Amino acid sequence: MTNDVTVAIDAMGGDHGPVVTVAAALKCLARDPALTIILVGRQDEIELQLRAQHAKPDSRLHIHHATEVVGMDESPALAMRNKKDSSMRVAINLVKSNEAGACVSAGNTGALMATARFVLKMLPGIERPAIASELPTMKGRTFVLDLGANVDCTPEHLLQFGIMGAMLVSALDQREAPSVGLLNIGEEEIKGNEIVKQAADLLRQSGLNFYGNIEGDDIYKGTTDVVVCDGFVGNVALKTSEGLAKMISTMLREEFTRNLFTRLAGLVALPVLKAFKKRVDPRRYNGATLLGLRGVVVKSHGGADRYAFEHAIEQAAREVRNNVQQRISEKMAILQKDAA
Amino acid sequence: MTNDVTVAIDAMGGDHGPVVTVAAALKCLARDPALTIILVGRQDEIELQLRAQHAKPDSRLHIHHATEVVGMDESPALAMRNKKDSSMRVAINLVKSNEAGACVSAGNTGALMATARFVLKMLPGIERPAIASELPTMKGRTFVLDLGANVDCTPEHLLQFGIMGAMLVSALDQREAPSVGLLNIGEEEIKGNEIVKQAADLLRQSGLNFYGNIEGDDIYKGTTDVVVCDGFVGNVALKTSEGLAKMISTMLREEFTRNLFTRLAGLVALPVLKAFKKRVDPRRYNGATLLGLRGVVVKSHGGADRYAFEHAIEQAAREVRNNVQQRISEKMAILQKDAA
Numbered sequence: 308m309t310n311d312v313t314v315a316i317d318a319m320g321g322d323h324g325p326v327v328t329v330a331a332a333l334k335c336l337a338r339d340p341a342l343t344i345i346l347v348g349r350q351d352e353i354e355l356q357l358r359a360q361h362a363k364p365d366s367r368l369h370i371h372h373a374t375e376v377v378g379m380d381e382s383p384a385l386a387m388r389n390k391k392d393s394s395m396r397v398a399i400n401l402v403k404s405n406e407a408g409a410c411v412s413a414g415n416t417g418a419l420m421a422t423a424r425f426v427l428k429m430l431p432g433i434e435r436p437a438i439a440s441e442l443p444t445m446k447g448r449t450f451v452l453d454l455g456a457n458v459d460c461t462p463e464h465l466l467q468f469g470i471m472g473a474m475l476v477s478a479l480d481q482r483e484a485p486s487v488g489l490l491n492i493g494e495e496e497i498k499g500n501e502i503v504k505q506a507a508d509l510l511r512q513s514g515l516n517f518y519g520n521i522e523g524d525d526i527y528k529g530t531t532d533v534v535v536c537d538g539f540v541g542n543v544a545l546k547t548s549e550g551l552a553k554m555i556s557t558m559l560r561e562e563f564t565r566n567l568f569t570r571l572a573g574l575v576a577l578p579v580l581k582a583f584k585k586r587v588d589p590r591r592y593n594g595a596t597l598l599g600l601r602g603v604v605v606k607s608h609g610g611a612d613r614y615a616f617e618h619a620i621e622q623a624a625r626e627v628r629n630n631v632q633q634r635i636s637e638k639m640a641i642l643q644k645d646a647a
Numbered sequence: 648m649t650n651d652v653t654v655a656i657d658a659m660g661g662d663h664g665p666v667v668t669v670a671a672a673l674k675c676l677a678r679d680p681a682l683t684i685i686l687v688g689r690q691d692e693i694e695l696q697l698r699a700q701h702a703k704p705d706s707r708l709h710i711h712h713a714t715e716v717v718g719m720d721e722s723p724a725l726a727m728r729n730k731k732d733s734s735m736r737v738a739i740n741l742v743k744s745n746e747a748g749a750c751v752s753a754g755n756t757g758a759l760m761a762t763a764r765f766v767l768k769m770l771p772g773i774e775r776p777a778i779a780s781e782l783p784t785m786k787g788r789t790f791v792l793d794l795g796a797n798v799d800c801t802p803e804h805l806l807q808f809g810i811m812g813a814m815l816v817s818a819l820d821q822r823e824a825p826s827v828g829l830l831n832i833g834e835e836e837i838k839g840n841e842i843v844k845q846a847a848d849l850l851r852q853s854g855l856n857f858y859g860n861i862e863g864d865d866i867y868k869g870t871t872d873v874v875v876c877d878g879f880v881g882n883v884a885l886k887t888s889e890g891l892a893k894m895i896s897t898m899l900r901e902e903f904t905r906n907l908f909t910r911l912a913g914l915v916a917l918p919v920l921k922a923f924k925k926r927v928d929p930r931r932y933n934g935a936t937l938l939g940l941r942g943v944v945v946k947s948h949g950g951a952d953r954y955a956f957e958h959a960i961e962q963a964a965r966e967v968r969n970n971v972q973q974r975i976s977e978k979m980a981i982l983q984k985d986a987a
Contacts, residue, residue, distance in 0.1 A: 445894050455832050458840045492795050492882035500798045500879060523886025527894040539840060540883050542832035543876070546863025547884045548891050554785050554867040555895055555927060562923040569919045576916040579909045583902040587895060 318348035321413025329356035331616035348394035383417035408627035409603035432639035433599040440595040444529030455542035462505035472533035488521035488531030594619030658688035661753025669696035671956035688734035723757035748967035749943035772979035784869030795882035805846035812873035828861035828871030934959030
């Protein structure tokens with residue numbers, strides 16, 4: 308495996324645009340000597356940010372001019388049809404043409420998904436792309452998919468998510484058979500709907516290391532390496548987690564700033580609270596990957612700051628270096644041969 | 648409204664049985680002079696626990712003997728058919744016969760649901776019972792339903808959940824028009840599945856204070872007073888929250904016990920951490936209510952300790968005192984009249 312990797316960045320995407328994307332790119336380049344970055348977007352705005360950071364293009368940092376920008380609330384269909392020279396689309400084009408191994412965008416998720424699917428096409432045997440993201444657990448981390456690309460899934464889709472998730476972890480961690488859990492609910496009488504029941508059957512026959520049904524709390528227990536669910540359930544689980552984490556950290560802050568005594572206690576506890584905060588910092592888990600495409604596409608949170616966006620870039624580079632794409636298509640080829 | 652209320656308790660239910668249920672009953676009786684409790688279950692075991700707590704039956708504390716116990720993992724259908732003298736069933740019978748205004752059980756959820764539905768029947772116009780529970784939010788609290796009783800819901804079911812949830816909050820808080828949110832996902836292109844879209848239409852026309860679609864993080868933001876979702880999604884959201892809260896508290900404890908310095912910092916911060924812990928203590932939110940039945944049935948967490956079980960008893964008493972039942976059936980009658 309060669310270490311050299313080129314990542315195309317939609318420099319205009321996200322709530323903050325080049326202020327965040329350019330700064331994050333520079334940080335990543337400084338840390339990773341085998342990384343090359345192509346900043347895609349309005350040349351003048353990118354150059355302005357580079358100057359502000361006392362940097363300029365060189366052999367590992369290129370600017371690729373693109374005139375248009377996809378708005379965060381723009382209709383994905385219209386963005387795809389009308390904005391052929393958007394920073395997002397051009398970044399994806401660079402993956403298609405093999406000028407970049409991966410692209411990263413903090414832009415409009417729907418537009419990114421639709422454009423990536425249209426430009427790159429799906430891997431053989433995969434019907435739908437899925438959004439997968441790493442989450443912290445008691446034991447380390449787990450990958451959950453789908454997080455919102457598909458609201459109505461068939462059992463076959465859930466099976467494909469399981470395959471893609473397992474191959475992702477297998478490639479990233481160099482492990483043979485990561486465990487796969489199917490997100491379900493716990494009551495005896497009412498164990499899941501028909502689709503989930505059928506998906507469990509398919510996963511059981513798939514040759515994957517299928518753990519079986521798991522419940523919501525198993526995500527953070529780290530019961531399995533991969534958690535499979537439809538995009539509606541996955542999105543609700545993710546957003547609910549974000550909301551709860553935010554409420555907990557707000558309440559913790561409120562308690563430590565209640566009065567002089569609690570402020571002093573907070574001061575004493577500060578290093579501990581910082582260590583704690585670092586462990587659960589969601590920015591470290593920024594960078595959801597769009598699996599199932601013929602190319603690596605990583606979606607950053609729209610509101611990502613520099614630190615968070617760096618993680619999305621790193622996630623993209625890691626996937627290219629570990630041949631995630633290839634691992635998924637090889638597995639699909641084997642399964643399709645077996646089925647034939 | 649009279650303040651006197653009688654609650655029947657399935658004394659044998661839950662992981663701990665009479666050790667917890669009897670102790671919690673005594674605490675509630677001491678705190679609430681207008682409360683009467685009927686402890687249902689094996690007389691000898693209940694008496695043993697009462698003696699251990701230096702208590703005995705009196706005008707506000709009765710024992711109702713029941714010979715059988717429903718196991719936590721027992722099939723709900725079999726439990727219903729074969730155990731006609733279970734503590735759970737007899738407690739529900741006491742609600743049916745108006746000897747008690749409500750019943751509380753920490754037993755097998757599926758069996759409780761099936762038996763309550765069979766014995767008490769549904770309120771007119773309600774097709775399915777729903778499990779509703781209070782959750783803490785940044786602004787106070789919200790009620791979420793359904794939390795797992797119904798995995799496949801029609802738009803009409805979701806509408807009925809909205810009505811029941813709104814009437815529950817309206818009755819408990821003496822408020823006219825609590826806001827109702829429909830749990831959905833956020834991406835523009837893919838705003839929910841067909842069922843949720845149709846449910847939104849029904850809720851919009853319902854005359855309820857319908858806020859519109861909300862996302863997972865809105866639960867803890869406290870965006871609406873009521874959150875409506877199907878039982879699969881609700882159960883995953885609840886269990887995921889439990890898992891995340893547990894992970895966060897474990898990590899916080901780990902950081903404060905890492906070494907001598909962090910332990911000292913933890914000692915200084917202890918009163919603050921305790922105040923924080925109290926605010927997010929899930930035991931304070933124990934007691935999910937089974938809405939839609941002709942009678943108040945409250946389900947406690949199976950693993951509830953005394954403190955948590957007290958909250959379930961209090962929830963039951965509160966519902967009876969605030970005529971939650973009546974409020975729901977009146978609203979259903981109005982809606983059905985309007986529709987006719």
